[in-house]
Amino acid sequence: MSLATPTPEPSPEDVSRALAEIERHLAEPAPPAPEPPAELDDTGETRRVRRLRAEVAEARALATLQTDDTPLLLDTPRLRKRRKKAHEAARLHLLGQDPAMRAWQAARMRRLLVGAAMVALTLALAWSTAGVQHFAAEGAPPWSPSWVFAWLVEPFMSIALLVVVGARAYLGTQGQPLNDRKLIRIEWLFLGLTLGMNAWPYLPWSTDDFSLSRLVLHVLGPIVAVAIVTALPIILAAFAQLDPTRGPADGGVTGLTYSANTGDRVRRAAAEVAPLIERAQVLIAAGELPDTPSAYKIQRALRCGMDDARAVRDALAQEAA
Numbered sequence: 001m002s003l004a005t006p007t008p009e010p011s012p013e014d015v016s017r018a019l020a021e022i023e024r025h026l027a028e029p030a031p032p033a034p035e036p037p038a039e040l041d042d043t044g045e046t047r048r049v050r051r052l053r054a055e056v057a058e059a060r061a062l063a064t065l066q067t068d069d070t071p072l073l074l075d076t077p078r079l080r081k082r083r084k085k086a087h088e089a090a091r092l093h094l095l096g097q098d099p100a101m102r103a104w105q106a107a108r109m110r111r112l113l114v115g116a117a118m119v120a121l122t123l124a125l126a127w128s129t130a131g132v133q134h135f136a137a138e139g140a141p142p143w144s145p146s147w148v149f150a151w152l153v154e155p156f157m158s159i160a161l162l163v164v165v166g167a168r169a170y171l172g173t174q175g176q177p178l179n180d181r182k183l184i185r186i187e188w189l190f191l192g193l194t195l196g197m198n199a200w201p202y203l204p205w206s207t208d209d210f211s212l213s214r215l216v217l218h219v220l221g222p223i224v225a226v227a228i229v230t231a232l233p234i235i236l237a238a239f240a241q242l243d244p245t246r247g248p249a250d251g252g253v254t255g256l257t258y259s260a261n262t263g264d265r266v267r268r269a270a271a272e273v274a275p276l277i278e279r280a281q282v283l284i285a286a287g288e289l290p291d292t293p294s295a296y297k298i299q300r301a302l303r304c305g306m307d308d309a310r311a312v313r314d315a316l317a318q319e320a321a
Contacts, residue, residue: 099306103244110239114169114232121165121228125158127221131198132157154194161190165229172236179233187229195222245296245306273311276302280312292317 045053075083095101129151136150164183171178199222202215283289283301290297293316299309 099244106239106242106244110236113235117228117232117235118162118166118169121225122158122162124221124224124228125154125161125194128194128198128218128225129154129158131201131218131221132194135197135201153197157190157194161187161225161229164190165232168233169236172233172240174240177233177237177240191222191226191229194225195219198222243296245299273308273315276304276308276312277315280316284316292320 096105132154133150136153137147140146140150164187168178168183198218199215202211202218204210279302280289280293280298284291284293289301293301293313295306295309295313298304298312299306302309302312304312
């Protein structure tokens with residue numbers, strides 16, 4: 001049996017040569033891979049043709065949809081919010097035409113004005129208390145009996161004055177103005193005494209160092225009280241004459257109305273309230289209604305709603321014109 005010949009070990013030169021061959025082989029660019037054959041579908045079109053055809057179809061669909069203005073007709077969130085506010089404003093305006101709402105608004109404003117006037121009157125009389133005390137004390141030492149009792153002069157006059165003014169204010173809010181001459185004279189008596197006692201110590205013949213600003217400062221309270229007592233009955237009398245069932249054209253308390261409403265009421269009168277118009281004409285001919293009656297008088301005479309009465313009024317006015 002023969003033994004195999006041993007393989008000689010490679011020399012370092014052989015190893016270096018082999019490594020150089022491997023590096024050269026790796027540095028050479030790889031040959032391009034052959035393109036796969038185009039896959040055909042059942043119609044004989046390749047994938048590239050199908051992709052281009054889909055792109056063209058998408059472009060045509062986009063061009064068609066871009067000519068449609070339907071999306072532009074939709075309300076944006078901002079437009080929707082503005083439309084909601086406009087609708088709310090229109091409903092508030094209609095609510096403001098309701099007689100009950102007008103009566104509530106007038107009563108609330110009247111209470112506010114009366115309350116503000118009474119507060120201002122109380123503060124004005126309290127302002128003049130110091131001036132009256134200075135007049136009544138006549139230089140008495142502080143905390144002496146005369147000095148202490150001088151502080152009570154203005155309060156008891158102010159309370160008496162507030163009783164009269166408060167009674168007139170309340171009765172005025174109830175539609176029963178109290179204009180008795182005796183009460184008016186009592187008011188002016190108290191106000192005159194308050195004004196005189198505040199101004200007397202500061203007049204030119206009562207003091208050596210006369211100052212106009214100091215005089216005006218001390219008579220400011222009584223002057224404000226006089227103004228409030230004079231103006232409050234006039235304001236309350238005007239509120240007592242308000243009629244919440246009367247519209248703007250009748251001299252009521254509501255604000256502006258839209259001109260389009262007038263045309264709507266005239267057209268409505270010609271079609272829907274013709275019987276009421278005929279009844280109103282009969283009453284005018286009989287002398288039970290004036291030639292140009294107000295909506296309030298028409299409502300009372302025909303026993304109809306205020307909207308129908310206004311429509312009849314507008315129709316009669318149009319016929320008269």
